Amino acid sequence: MASRGISIVVARCLSSLEWLFRLDRGVPQGKARWMVDGLAGALALGVVAATPAAAQEKPAALGLGIFTFTSGPAAAYGMPGKNAADLMIDEINAKGGIGGVPLSATYVDEAQGAQGVIAEYRRLAGNAKNQVMVAALSSANCLALAPLAEQLEVPTVGWNCDTHQLLIDGKSKYVFRPNGNTVPEFVAYAIYLLDRKPDVKTVAIINPDYAFGHDAAKIFIAALKVLKPDVEIVAELYPKLGSPNYQTEISRLATARPDVVFSNLWGADLENFVRQAAPRGIFTSSQVILALGETVLQRVPLPDGVIVGVLGDGWWMSPDAKAKPETVKFAEAYKARFGEYPVFPSIKMANALIYVKAAYDAAMQKNGSKWPTRAELADAMKGSKVETLTGTAQTRADNDGLVDQIVGVTVKTSAQQFPVIGDMVRYKGESLMPQAGQDPLAWIATLKPEFAKGLPKPGSYK
Numbered sequence: 001m002a003s004r005g006i007s008i009v010v011a012r013c014l015s016s017l018e019w020l021f022r023l024d025r026g027v028p029q030g031k032a033r034w035m036v037d038g039l040a041g042a043l044a045l046g047v048v049a050a051t052p053a054a055a056q057e058k059p060a061a062l063g064l065g066i067f068t069f070t071s072g073p074a075a076a077y078g079m080p081g082k083n084a085a086d087l088m089i090d091e092i093n094a095k096g097g098i099g100g101v102p103l104s105a106t107y108v109d110e111a112q113g114a115q116g117v118i119a120e121y122r123r124l125a126g127n128a129k130n131q132v133m134v135a136a137l138s139s140a141n142c143l144a145l146a147p148l149a150e151q152l153e154v155p156t157v158g159w160n161c162d163t164h165q166l167l168i169d170g171k172s173k174y175v176f177r178p179n180g181n182t183v184p185e186f187v188a189y190a191i192y193l194l195d196r197k198p199d200v201k202t203v204a205i206i207n208p209d210y211a212f213g214h215d216a217a218k219i220f221i222a223a224l225k226v227l228k229p230d231v232e233i234v235a236e237l238y239p240k241l242g243s244p245n246y247q248t249e250i251s252r253l254a255t256a257r258p259d260v261v262f263s264n265l266w267g268a269d270l271e272n273f274v275r276q277a278a279p280r281g282i283f284t285s286s287q288v289i290l291a292l293g294e295t296v297l298q299r300v301p302l303p304d305g306v307i308v309g310v311l312g313d314g315w316w317m318s319p320d321a322k323a324k325p326e327t328v329k330f331a332e333a334y335k336a337r338f339g340e341y342p343v344f345p346s347i348k349m350a351n352a353l354i355y356v357k358a359a360y361d362a363a364m365q366k367n368g369s370k371w372p373t374r375a376e377l378a379d380a381m382k383g384s385k386v387e388t389l390t391g392t393a394q395t396r397a398d399n400d401g402l403v404d405q406i407v408g409v410t411v412k413t414s415a416q417q418f419p420v421i422g423d424m425v426r427y428k429g430e431s432l433m434p435q436a437g438q439d440p441l442a443w444i445a446t447l448k449p450e451f452a453k454g455l456p457k458p459g460s461y462k
Contacts, residue, residue, distance in 0.1 A: 058371040061104040063130035072111040073242045076267035084346035088353045098360045125152045139163035149174045155378045159352035170398040178355040178393035178401040180312045183440045184432035188405040190223035191452045202234045204258040209238035216264040222444045264291040274300045295343040298418045309407040313391040314347035327389040351388035358386045398436040402429035426461040
């Protein structure tokens with residue numbers, strides 16, 4: 001039976017099933033719909049699994065489900081990712097697509113919440129043309145989608161899934177993260193800070209009130225405590241995500257007068273905090289660390305000497321990036337099309353799509369140039385080593401990525417109208433990651449002050 005005919009039969013069966021669940025079994029309508037959706041996904045996958053030859057036929061277009069924030073305050077971070085996806089897909093298609101197949105993206109707005117994101121993932125996964133998901137920006141959404149990816153056996157590439165909890169059990173078969181995670185990202189800031197300010201005594205934290213903010217604080221503090229045990233944490237502030245006003249938190253910081261203020265606020269939250277904190281002297285009374293500070297360099301006037309980074313190696317002006325003609329071309333094309341240079345979420349998204357393309361190329365090389373199945377694509381991602389716009393993404397046995405970490409401080413340059421990152425260091429990704437299967441916080445607890453002495457120093461990356 002042709003697949004269209006099967007679909008019609010499946011749809012009729014599902015209609016009957018929904019009626020049965022809702023009316024005859026006393027199940028509420030919403031729950032009935034959820035159960036039927038689950039059966040729909042399972043049946044759709046069953047259809048695909050039953051026709052392996054059809055799954056390997058080269059499609060007219062390769063569908064990608066791409067999850068990011070396209071509305072709300074988080075869009076300040078999410079839209080640069082979408083912009084980069086648009087640009088990178090156009091570039092790949094202009095060169096013939098992947099194996100001659102053009103890419104076609106369906107964007108899902110994460111601002112609708114986890115339930116909506118899960119429903120959209122399930123809907124897209126039910127269509128065999130959507131072989132890969134690029135998901136997501138929010139760590140919470142990444143954690144919500146990961147078990148679904150395993151259940152539905154859909155290769156899912158985390159373009160910005162930072163939480164170290166995502167792949168911690170080491171059992172994932174279909175979820176991959178070709179980026180760093182919260183462990184190397186925030187251990188890097190502790191090391192860089194202590195190299196620049198070894199006499200630091202007091203630190204205050206102001207992070208967003210959800211998993212990413214709390215995880216980052218936990219890791220940064222844990223690293224500080226083992227590398228310099230006499231550091232005192234004088235304030236931990238967790239404003240709600242999307243807060244427009246930070247005057248209360250800024251007053252607390254001004255009163256505490258810590259040596260260091262650490263923050264992983266991001267998007268519009270970070271812009272609002274910087275605009276409100278600068279006039280009240282926070283940037284002159286304390287050494288400020290803005291972990292995601294690179295994203296606002298072109299938007300708000302940061303003073304010199306603020307420690308900033310890119311949560312990975314995604315600085316488009318790093319020496320490695322500037323040495324790659326394709327990266328320079330990408331950055332200039334991005335500037336021409338969107339009016340500003342790519343920030344590191346843009347680079348993360350572009351690198352994730354390069355990672356997907358490399359997996360297709362490897363899978364087709366392995367299977368005699370046939371169009372790969374989802375399983376073959378996942379196999380190609382395992383253990384892969386992919387050259388990206390800014391470095392190398394190495395996939396470990398637990399599907400987690402090893403990428404370098406770049407940290408520096410804001411400096412002025414005659415070449416740009418906005419501050420750039422200077423006095424940089426580039427830490428090797430493997431040097432800041434526990435072994436696969438090792439508890440990250442337990443690993444941090446084993447570090448000694450001597451650990452940092454063997455790492456490169458600020459200003460060494462030129």
